[in-house]
Amino acid sequence: MVSAAPERIDVDVLVIGGGPAGLAAAARCAKLGLSTMIVEVGDRLGGIPLQCVHPGFGIHYFGEDLTGTEFIERLIDRVEELGVPYLTRAYVTELIYLDVDRKLARVLAPGRAIEIEAKAIIYAAGARERHVYEINIVGDRPSGIYTAGEAQAMMDLYGLMPGRKVLIVGSGDVGLIMARRFALEGAEVVGVVEIMPWPGGLTRNVVQCLQDFGIPLLLSHAVIAVKGRERVEAAIVAEVDKNLKPVPGTEREIPCDTIVIAAGLVPNTELLERLGVAMDPATAGPRVNELLETSVPGVFAAGNALAINDLVDNVAEQGELAAEGARIFIENSGIPTARWIPVARGKGIRLVVPQLVSGERRVKLLARVSKPFRRACVEIRELGIRTCRPRLMPAEMVSIEISPGSIPRDVEKLTLEVVEHG
Amino acid sequence: MGRLRVAIVGAGIVGCAIARELSRYENLDVVVIEREPDVGWGATKANTGIVHPGHEEDPDQHPLRARLCVEGNRLWREWARELDIPIKFPGELMLFFSEEERKRAQRFVELAKRNGVPEVRIVDGEELRVLEPAASPRAIGAVWAPTAGVVNPIQAAIAMIENAVDNGARLLVETEVKRVRVESGKVVGVETSRGFIEADIVINAAGINADEISASAGIDTFRIWPRKGQYVVFDRLAQPKPTRVLHTVPTPITKGVYAVTTTEGNLMIGPTAEDLPPDRKRDTSTTREGVEYVLREGSKLLERIPPRRLVIKTFAGLRPEPTTRDFVVEAYQKPWGLINAAGTRSPGLTAAPAIAKLVAKLIAEELGVELVEKRGWRRFRRGIERVRDAPWPKLVELVKRDPMYGWIICRDEMVSAAEVIEAVKRIQRIGARVTLDGVRFRTWLGMGRCQGSFCRVATAMLLSKVLGVKPFEITLRGKGSEYAVGDVKALWRERLGERRT
Known part of the structure; x- marks a missing residue:
């Protein structure tokens, strides 16, 4: 009897995930002369932008307004031109830390079982969507409940129409865009329900996706239950109070056959968690330093697997930064630095990445505020550096830069906070 | 007497267990009739999944429950091994928090003795902590019942029906039994939504509807009402995950709540x-x-307890509560041929194999049928080989054998295309309808932290290819639950069509 042996591949950098972060990372790694391989779980390279047929992609990164599909096509072309090898329908079952210079990934692909040994890993596995059970919707569980991403994949990857009479849960950009997408295919969109008192997405999208199509937006409302046997028949909707709790007596039934959950994304981190990477409860992703290295040496994270971004442009940038990090890591068997200074969340800040900086390199901190502010700044208290805006919205990340050498020796932590001025 | 036609009403865990047991006999021709598109979709798929030791059953109040629970617990070990059913026996700790509760808990040690449940005893706080570090530090002790088990109940029902069909039994799905037809004091068959099915023996395992089936045959001695049980399931990485089954002390009003780590x-x-x-x-x-x-x-x-955000699923099931309190497992002389296997509330799952044995005994002793063992009866059935449960060398081998094992469809539960395709084959082999839920229950696809938001569409596409139907004809759980309403231009076509006419 012949015992089967796994295939074996050795590379400098293994990139897990072939979406915008992974593709940008792989292209930069290849340009830096590192041998690189991408493993992508989907049918083809590209990730979620493949199913985003609307524009709004690439304004910063390519200096052009592209659709998601156009944007990702350019990154795929770049990787193909550089000849970076990749596997599709490939799934990492296990990541093993052998020693500081060697990590082992066990990968399955159709007909193949491969052990890939890499000096560095860039983890860019994207995010998953919050689903109906996570947002406390009770009642029945008939057909007709989809996440926004699932509905989008059905329509724009596979040509399927999920339903006729649609209620959208969540007014982030994804929810708004899906409301319009359904309207464009002739569905009746009965409303977009938002639990917060303000819309979750960009103002531009509220106008273009809802107002232009006459779709009602119900602020400070929540779907609390679903009714229906085989197919959704109605959603039970209620007003919520200041603590986001349903107000008794305000429940009403909205007839619909389809409920689309667009209640936000969560970094896809199961492999990192199993590897024992330190996590940040604020981002629900890994804690990283300014080169996006996690607490496990040589394992980097980028894109929505790191923290939920609002612009794909930032995601691609993070991929490139992680590639730089991988190069530095491989050259030095670690990231050389005198010390890591933690970045703390102060008043009004919901999350910030990276969570550790050295002060030795230029760093762009990305932060999200916890609620809307008018005429306010995001400030690093210890350094007096600030970014000011007429309006700070949770939907839009704020960036703030730290120049090399600008952190005094006696500063042991940095605090990011919102400062309002009259 | 020649071959007897046996119709089992209901393909829940009880009906499937009976089908498996009766498939042993040469002179029984078994058909299982189920109104749903697949097996185990009633109380079977939505319960705690515990194989109870039998120390909570009072033999004075409900002797049959007490006896069949203890016997069922023993039989499960054998059946699970023969049928490759996911099961474990970690034992149960019934925690008490006060001296008053300790007194009430003591009663279960006495019941264990009377029912012949082995090794049940009180443990103090210190021993409790050793047995279960995740138990509440406020508990001052527990009733320790080491024979308690945890099973995957719907996969158990699937395993039993697969084995029964393998041994010649038949399954009819999407067929609702309306009533039992009795002529001159004898059962002659069942009237169904698809017409009349002749039978010499009708076994009523209709769960929540068993009272109506029984009454239609003239046995109107009990009613059944639904008792709802709601559950919360956490992410597989959420901690703590107790090793033992944890249980609160039942009160006269409530049966208590369990915390278990499922077989998954x-x-x-x-x-x-x-x-x-x-x-x-x-x-x-x-x-x-x-x-x-x-x-x-x-x-x-x-x-x-893990944070609320790690809840990945909530669900509810309906237990069939009989007015008799005890199980109703009996044969009748009038009408001859009717056998009730009803009132199978908790511990119905535990008792199922024992109920099946009892039904066979009733056929032999009460109905006077001499049962003839089949030659070449197949005792064993293998489950679907799972990527998630296979160590790496085994995975390497699986992928070499079947390339589809390398294509992972469900990322959370690591379910491959090979498993999905095998599930479809098995659904077809037993004669059930292929649905997304049916595939989910067999492969555990979409049961993880993303609850199918990535894999459901991919699975629907794969099923459409394997079955040769349109993807929007694939259903979640049968007619009316189609996954999509048509192709993406279907609504525009409808609208334009309306305008033209």
């Missing part, structure tokens, strides 16, 4: 016990109050 490795807490009126036999909706209750009770059992 998730912390699950439940159930509630809500009595519904008899006309709500299909109400499996969850409620906010129910979910909150379960989380609150669960937090009493564990030293701490």
Whole structure:
């Protein structure tokens, strides 16, 4: 009897995930002369932008307004031109830390079982969507409940129409865009329900996706239950109070056959968690330093697997930064630095990445505020550096830069906070 | 007497167990009739999944429950091994928090003795902590019942029916039994939504509807009402995950709440016990109050409970509560040929194999049928080989054998295309309808933290290819639950068509 042996591949950098972060990372790694391989779980390279047929992609990164599909096509072309090898329908079952210079990934692909040994890993596995059970919707569980991403994949990857009479849960950009997408295919969109008192997405999208199509937006409302046997028949909707709790007596039934959950994304981190990477409860992703290295040496994270971004442009940038990090890591068997200074969340800040900086390199901190502010700044208290805006919205990340050498020796932590001025 | 036609009404765990047991006999021609598109979709798929030791059953109040529970616990070990059913026997700790509760708990040690349940005893706080570090530090002791088990109940029903069909039994799905037809004091068959099916023996394992089936044959001695149980399931990575089954001390009013780590490795807490009126036999909706209750009770059992955001699923099931309190497993002389296997509330799952044996005995002794063992009866059945459970060298081998094992469709539960395709084959082999839920229950696809948001569409596409149907014809759970309403331009075509006419 012949015992089967796994295939074996050795590379400098293994990139897990072939979406915008992974593709940008792989292209930069290849340009830096590192041998690189991408493993992508989907049918083809590209990730979620493949199913985003609307524009709004690439304004910063390519200096052009592209659709998601156009944007990702350019990154795929770049990787193909550089000849970076990749596997599709490939799934990492296990990541093993052998020693500081060697990590082992066990990968399955159709007909193949491969052990890939890499000096560095860039983890860019994207995010998953919050689903109906996570947002406390009770009642029945008939057909007709989809996440926004699932509905989008059905329509724009596979040509399927999920339903006729649609209620959208969540007014982030994804929810708004899906409301319009359904309207464009002739569905009746009965409303977009938002639990917060303000819309979750960009103002531009509220106008273009809802107002232009006459779709009602119900602020400070929540779907609390679903009714229906085989197919959704109605959603039970209620007003919520200041603590986001349903107000008794305000429940009403909205007839619909389809409920689309667009209640936000969560970094896809199961492999990192199993590897024992330190996590940040604020981002629900890994804690990283300014080169996006996690607490496990040589394992980097980028894109929505790191923290939920609002612009794909930032995601691609993070991929490139992680590639730089991988190069530095491989050259030095670690990231050389005198010390890591933690970045703390102060008043009004919901999350910030990276969570550790050295002060030795230029760093762009990305932060999200916890609620809307008018005429306010995001400030690093210890350094007096600030970014000011007429309006700070949770939907839009704020960036703030730290120049090399600008952190005094006696500063042991940095605090990011919102400062309002009259 | 020649071959007897046996119709089993209901393909829940009880009906499937009976089918498996009766498939042993040469002179029985077994057909299982189920109204749903697949097996195990009633109480079977939505319960705690515990193989009870039998120390909570009072033999004075319900002797049959007590006897069949203890016997069932023993039989499960054998059946699970023969049928490759996911099962474990970690034992159960019934925690008590006060001296008053300790007194009430003591009663279960006495019941264990009377029912012949081995090794049940009281453990103090210190031993409790050794047996279960995740148990609440407020507990001062527990009743330790080492024979308690945890099973995957729907996969158990699937395994039993697969084995029964393999041995010649037949399954009819999407067929609702309306009534039992009796002529001159003898059962002659069942009237169904698809016409009359002749039978010499009708076995009523209709769960929540067993009272109506029985009454239609003239045995109107019990009623069944639905008792709803709601559950909460946590992410597989959520901690703590108790090794033992944890249980609160039952009161006269409540049966208590369990915290268990399922055979699939998730912390699950439940159930509630809500009595519904008899006309709500299909109400499996969850409620906010129910979910909150379960989380609150669960937090009493564990030293701490995972955060709310790690809940990946809530669900509810309906237990069939009989007015008799005890199981109704009996044969009748009038009408001859009717056998009830009814009132199978908890511990019905535990008792199922024992109920099956008892039914065979009733056929032999009460109906006077001499049962002839089949030559070449197949005792064993293998489950679907799972990527998630295979160590790496085994995976390497699986992928070499079948390339589709390398294509992972469900990322959370690591389910491959090979498993999905095998599930489809098996559904077809037993004669059930292929649905997304049917595939889910067999492969555990979409049961993880993303709850199918990535894999459901990919699975629907794969099923459409394998079955040769349009993807929008694939259903979640049968007619009316289609996954999509048509192709993406279907609504425009409808509108334009309307305008033209």
